Amino acid sequence: MVRLKMKTKDKHIQNLAEIVGGAHSILYQKEDLIAYDCDGFTLHKHLPKAVVFPKDTKEVAKLAKYCSENGLPFLARGAGTGLSGGAIPVNGEVIISLVRMKRLLSVDLENRRAVVEPGFVNLKLTNSISDKGYYYAPDPSSQYCCTIGGNVAENAGGAHCLKYGVTTNHILGLEVVLPNGEIIEIGQNGIPDAPGYDLLGLLTGSEGTLGIVTKITVRILKNPEAKQTVLAYFDHVSDGSQAVSDIISKGIVPAALEMMDKTAIEGVEAAAFPVGHPKDIEALLLIEVDGISAGIEEQINEILEVCKSRNVRQVKVAENEQERARWWANRKTGFGAMGAISPDYLVQDGVIPRSKLPEVLNRINEISNDYQLRIANIFHAGDGNLHPLVLFDARIPGETEKALKAGSACLQACADAGGSITGEHGVGIEKREEMRFIFKDEEIIAQTDIREVFNPHNLLNGGKLFPSPGRCVEIKKEIKAAAGS
Amino acid sequence: MVRLKMKTKDKHIQNLAEIVGGAHSILYQKEDLIAYDCDGFTLHKHLPKAVVFPKDTKEVAKLAKYCSENGLPFLARGAGTGLSGGAIPVNGEVIISLVRMKRLLSVDLENRRAVVEPGFVNLKLTNSISDKGYYYAPDPSSQYCCTIGGNVAENAGGAHCLKYGVTTNHILGLEVVLPNGEIIEIGQNGIPDAPGYDLLGLLTGSEGTLGIVTKITVRILKNPEAKQTVLAYFDHVSDGSQAVSDIISKGIVPAALEMMDKTAIEGVEAAAFPVGHPKDIEALLLIEVDGISAGIEEQINEILEVCKSRNVRQVKVAENEQERARWWANRKTGFGAMGAISPDYLVQDGVIPRSKLPEVLNRINEISNDYQLRIANIFHAGDGNLHPLVLFDARIPGETEKALKAGSACLQACADAGGSITGEHGVGIEKREEMRFIFKDEEIIAQTDIREVFNPHNLLNGGKLFPSPGRCVEIKKEIKAAAGS
Numbered sequence: 006m007v008r009l010k011m012k013t014k015d016k017h018i019q020n021l022a023e024i025v026g027g028a029h030s031i032l033y034q035k036e037d038l039i040a041y042d043c044d045g046f047t048l049h050k051h052l053p054k055a056v057v058f059p060k061d062t063k064e065v066a067k068l069a070k071y072c073s074e075n076g077l078p079f080l081a082r083g084a085g086t087g088l089s090g091g092a093i094p095v096n097g098e099v100i101i102s103l104v105r106m107k108r109l110l111s112v113d114l115e116n117r118r119a120v121v122e123p124g125f126v127n128l129k130l131t132n133s134i135s136d137k138g139y140y141y142a143p144d145p146s147s148q149y150c151c152t153i154g155g156n157v158a159e160n161a162g163g164a165h166c167l168k169y170g171v172t173t174n175h176i177l178g179l180e181v182v183l184p185n186g187e188i189i190e191i192g193q194n195g196i197p198d199a200p201g202y203d204l205l206g207l208l209t210g211s212e213g214t215l216g217i218v219t220k221i222t223v224r225i226l227k228n229p230e231a232k233q234t235v236l237a238y239f240d241h242v243s244d245g246s247q248a249v250s251d252i253i254s255k256g257i258v259p260a261a262l263e264m265m266d267k268t269a270i271e272g273v274e275a276a277a278f279p280v281g282h283p284k285d286i287e288a289l290l291l292i293e294v295d296g297i298s299a300g301i302e303e304q305i306n307e308i309l310e311v312c313k314s315r316n317v318r319q320v321k322v323a324e325n326e327q328e329r330a331r332w333w334a335n336r337k338t339g340f341g342a343m344g345a346i347s348p349d350y351l352v353q354d355g356v357i358p359r360s361k362l363p364e365v366l367n368r369i370n371e372i373s374n375d376y377q378l379r380i381a382n383i384f385h386a387g388d389g390n391l392h393p394l395v396l397f398d399a400r401i402p403g404e405t406e407k408a409l410k411a412g413s414a415c416l417q418a419c420a421d422a423g424g425s426i427t428g429e430h431g432v433g434i435e436k437r438e439e440m441r442f443i444f445k446d447e448e449i450i451a452q453t454d455i456r457e458v459f460n461p462h463n464l465l466n467g468g469k470l471f472p473s474p475g476r477c478v479e480i481k482k483e484i485k486a487a488a489g490s
Numbered sequence: 491m492v493r494l495k496m497k498t499k500d501k502h503i504q505n506l507a508e509i510v511g512g513a514h515s516i517l518y519q520k521e522d523l524i525a526y527d528c529d530g531f532t533l534h535k536h537l538p539k540a541v542v543f544p545k546d547t548k549e550v551a552k553l554a555k556y557c558s559e560n561g562l563p564f565l566a567r568g569a570g571t572g573l574s575g576g577a578i579p580v581n582g583e584v585i586i587s588l589v590r591m592k593r594l595l596s597v598d599l600e601n602r603r604a605v606v607e608p609g610f611v612n613l614k615l616t617n618s619i620s621d622k623g624y625y626y627a628p629d630p631s632s633q634y635c636c637t638i639g640g641n642v643a644e645n646a647g648g649a650h651c652l653k654y655g656v657t658t659n660h661i662l663g664l665e666v667v668l669p670n671g672e673i674i675e676i677g678q679n680g681i682p683d684a685p686g687y688d689l690l691g692l693l694t695g696s697e698g699t700l701g702i703v704t705k706i707t708v709r710i711l712k713n714p715e716a717k718q719t720v721l722a723y724f725d726h727v728s729d730g731s732q733a734v735s736d737i738i739s740k741g742i743v744p745a746a747l748e749m750m751d752k753t754a755i756e757g758v759e760a761a762a763f764p765v766g767h768p769k770d771i772e773a774l775l776l777i778e779v780d781g782i783s784a785g786i787e788e789q790i791n792e793i794l795e796v797c798k799s800r801n802v803r804q805v806k807v808a809e810n811e812q813e814r815a816r817w818w819a820n821r822k823t824g825f826g827a828m829g830a831i832s833p834d835y836l837v838q839d840g841v842i843p844r845s846k847l848p849e850v851l852n853r854i855n856e857i858s859n860d861y862q863l864r865i866a867n868i869f870h871a872g873d874g875n876l877h878p879l880v881l882f883d884a885r886i887p888g889e890t891e892k893a894l895k896a897g898s899a900c901l902q903a904c905a906d907a908g909g910s911i912t913g914e915h916g917v918g919i920e921k922r923e924e925m926r927f928i929f930k931d932e933e934i935i936a937q938t939d940i941r942e943v944f945n946p947h948n949l950l951n952g953g954k955l956f957p958s959p960g961r962c963v964e965i966k967k968e969i970k971a972a973a974g975s
Binding site for chain 1: 600601658659668675676685688696712741742781783785787788789845911928934944956
């Protein structure tokens with residue numbers, strides 16, 4: 006092996022560089038690594054050992070094999086927009102960046118499928134096929150830059166997942182590099198509901214802990230013939246929540262049914278895409294219906310009726326695509342908009358049964374008072390996926406910790422309401438301990454046992470997704486001892 | 491332990507009887523066991539060691555633990571309607587029949603959920619909630635008698651799965667008894683997309699090889715406001731197939747889009763629910779659209795236009811619910827109807843990309859000629875889920891084997907077309923070897939490794955779902971040896 010000209014004598018870094026074809030495809034100096042010390046969850050920072058940029062599946066497989074054989078922790082990274090810290094190198098991992106693997110490999114309109122590399126940006130898929138009348142449904146707010154590989158890892162959602170489902174509902178096949186470097190294909194040729202165990206579902210949303218996805222077959226959808234969007238302002242959160250329930254119970258399935266509370270509205274109106282929402286309302290709903298043209302008008306009329314019966318202050322239908330796009334830009338940049346009214350903010354992500362909306366929003370209000378921190382709510386009301394945004398100032402000593410505790414209390418409130426601690430952002434390192442709110446030790450063990458099958462030494466993205474072992478390890482020992490006796 | 495008065499000295503049978511509360515809850519004499527020697531797949535028959543009827547989860551857990559500790563093979567059985575032999579006791583299993591666990595435990599209309607025991611019959615759920623305006627979507631043709639527990643094991647589908655998805659899309663939570671007797675809950679409180687690995691997806695469709703489901707939280711849906719059903723007769727299969735593609739590419743998502751070919755029509759017209767289909771047509775389509783009233787009429791008109799443009803001989807819309815119900819009874823009893831034109835028949839179940847419909851139907855025709863056996867086709871055309879029905883006469887020596895080979899050839903044709911070997915009936919014992927048509931050895935190993943986590947000694951429903959090990963075992967040894975070196 007020819008030694009490369011590199012500013013390091015680290016044998017592993019030299020060898021990793023060789024695998025990816027040279028020194029131009031690896032970062033290893035501190036000033037370069039700093040950009041990779043966190044992802045969209047910025048409250049923990051750790052430097053990676055190196056960042057490598059493979060160009061194809063074979064290189065990924067070689068990198069995985071090399072890391073496994075040499076006991077080097079490693080993890081895969083897409084665009085780094087994840088909100089729960091899933092791509093943070095907490096163990097000084099070698100980061101395998103997939104941004105060079107960004108091709109759209111094929112589009113099969115007749116069978117409604119496309120094949121992409123993991124580094125392909127979400128929105129680019131829709132942009133590539135929209136002129137032919139098709140689109141890719143999962144639309145996380147970061148879709149203009151996040152990658153489909155990352156979406157698979159986190160099982161990403163988005164505003165339109167109420168009607169169309171989250172990422173897992175749109176993945177038909179995966180090529181996966183296992184930690185030992187083996188390459189497997191799952192979801193045979195994009196045929197869903199394949200026989201055998203549902204490995205496709207298992208891998209999707211496994212947060213990069215079971216394997217590295219190197220090729221993805223996704224379902225694409227025909228553009229809906231028509232779309233209409235409604236904006237409704239309410240003086241009381243309870244009226245807005247009740248309108249949400251009423252719409253759903255009429256049998257209407259909106260493509261999206263979003264809610265923002267007063268603090269959130271203050272933020273989005275102070276940021277880049279204000280639309281002139283009144284500042285004294287307590288809640289707004291953004292409701293979109295789509296489908297074939299026939300019937301859209303009637304659905305919109307029913308929605309307007311519901312809003313009126315729930316004391317809406319004002320309600321309007323988008324007059325054209327420009328107005329609709331403006332409303333969505335205002336909503337979709339909502340998290341970032343909090344920066345306009347607070348130095349720092351923590352995004353949370355809980356799920357509750359829709360009927361518990363008023364109760365849990367009250368509880369979040371109490372938490373806000375308890376911790377003396379403002380909490381804004383921007384969320385997917387239609388499917389009960391809350392996003393409390395805890396506003397704080399990291400410069401004030403102790404306030405970051407207070408924000409984290411308030412965020413955790415919000416998740417506890419969701420769990421207490423019969424809900425879950427994440428709808429679409431994943432667990433990552435952020436919510437590991439909160440997994441205990443909803444899982445018993447035995448249920449965590451069942452999952453880490455599965456991880457062991459794929460990732461036996463936990464070298465691939467270790468320390469993510471599950472709480473620190475502790476009690477689980479003890480229980481496992483007891484089970485083994487009992488089995489042996 | 492008090493010995494029970496039983497006509498056996500078998501210690502295990504005595505002990506199993508004690509667990510389920512006495513001799514009235516166990517069958518162990520040959521004349522009783524014969525009824526359990528097969529399920530809906532009747533070409534293999536094996537006697538179980540015993541059949542036990544637990545009344546609750548605790549008893550199931552005790553039975554599992556007892557069997558595991560004593561090395562007794564065991565399996566769970568619902569109504570025994572499965573079509574791939576998943577409940578056949580090929581190893582002389584103890585059958586745990588779940589028919590006594592048949593309660594509807596709760597219904598939560600507001601959050602659209604119901605909780606049932608595994609022995610609860612599919613159609614009973616819809617019947618229990620239809621007066622309140624709700625229903626349960628997965629509708630296998632056996633729904634009047636099959637159980638939801640069995641539906642979970644097989645990830646059952648049905649005619650209306652085109653729009654509404656198969657069983658896995660409607661399961662929100664499971665209580666599961668693991669082979670060692672441990673009880674776990676997955677899919678926290680019915681919240682879908684829970685964090686951690688997707689155990690819910692993994693268990694659903696695992697064909698009873700990972701655990702025994704003892705409680706099921708399902709999604710229920712609001713009755714569509716309106717429904718309309720179209721029946722269309724074609725002189726050429728290719729026109730019918732093309733109409734299917736045209737409808738889908740118009741952006742219409744029918745609730746169901748079924749096709750029958752000439753031989754199938756001959757069968758259903760000779761059986762219990764004839765509707766007077768002309769006998770000289772080559773294909774019929776049964777198309778149903780549902781949703782809110784607004785727009786249904788326009789969709790129907792578009793469908794009628796498509797049919798006309800594809801040379802339909804005759805097309806009609808059901809005039810009332812009676813006519814619609816008659817058409818569906820004719821379709822849903824279609825498999826059994828083959829008994830009217832053939833002494834025996836073998837149901838196959840392959841999936842293909844929709845665009846390959848004409849090509850694969852041609853190939854099936856060739857297979858029919860090759861084996862000199864008639865093959866009828868009744869199938870879910872909208873989602874490419876074929877059901878070739880191989881007609882044969884078991885009394886003719888060698889014809890059963892010929893039928894099995896022809897069935898296997900049909901599956902090979904599906905796999906060759908980029909499809910899969912089962913859409914909704916499962917692999918069971920019937921299609922174990924055909925798994926090799928679509929999976930590489932490594933991919934089978936990844937799955938059997940997962941089975942090992944849950945079912946380490948393969949005592950629970952062993953010998954199902956995967957091909958006989960052979961080459962896989964060798965590969966695994968090589969991998970282990972290489973890892974050790």
